[in-house]
């Protein structure tokens with residue numbers, strides 16, 4: 001594609017800043033309008049400045065862009081392109097704008113009109129998105145409600161691929177070397193103990209996302225808080241992961257969220273099998289979720 005016809009190249013002069021979208025989990029994301037005609041008819045996009053720093057280099061950003069640009073799935077936030085700033089080294093990542101924001105904020109402010117059926121619909125969409133990533137041998141490694149975005153009242157998408165890794169063709173897992181702030185309360189035991197990430201560790205994290213969903217992402221019962229209650233709040237960081245690994249090894253798991261249907265809690269427990277080989281696949285989870293939705297429909301009729 002020639003530069004002027006490359007749909008994935010956004011010219012900085014047409015990218016109009018509107019407002020911040022939150023300094024959250026994605027780094028600094030801004031709402032912009034890409035308005036080449038200058039008449040406010042352009043589309044809204046989410047833009048993340050990729051500033052090279054000690055954690056991530058230009059090369060890391062290129063990897064994130066490469067990871068994103070090949071993903072085409074209804075349940076994964078769409079990559080739109082990149083914007084190179086004039087002369088300067090920094091580049092920006094341009095993604096589709098999802099108007100309802102993160103699942104956490106959405107559930108907190110819509111708690112009373114989100115029922116079990118809707119939560120199961122969201123869960124099945126996340127399953128389908130993860131199933132798609134798995135076909136590309138992608139391991140997400142940071143599946144959590146904070147990384148799920150809401151496109152509409154009936155559609156959620158998986159986001160933030162800063163940590164996504166591709167499993168080498170000759171292995172079934174990805175071993176991580178670089179440290180960094182790890183979301184250990186979403187990590188499977190083998191991730192905590194051996195930094196061993198696989199599709200089966202994404203399944204564990206999916207179980208945690210199910211727990212967050214059916215807890216309406218309520219701060220009072222978020223995974224970190226519930227685990228720290230068991231471990232003891234006065235614990236210092238390096239040994240928290242060791243304590244967490246121990247209680248998981250001894251069979252402790254998050255308890256069922258209030259009013260959570262027993263069949264849904266049993267899905268979570270399947271995802272939290274200590275031995276990763278015993279955990280279900282995203283396909284099986286998807287089928288089980290559809291079956292529960294079917295029952296739910298019958299109950300409503302019944």
Ligand SMILES: CCc1cc(O)ccc1-c1ccc2c(C(=O)Nc3ccc(C)nc3)n[nH]c2c1
Nearest residue numbers: 021046048095096097098099100101159160161
């Ligand atoms: C560009 C960063 C990024 C990088 C990546 O690899 C994957 C996804 C994203 C991303 C992150 C956030 C958003 C958002 C939003 O935050 N939307 C909203 C809407 C409403 C409110 C209140 N808050 C918020 N929309 N599209 C987004 C894409």
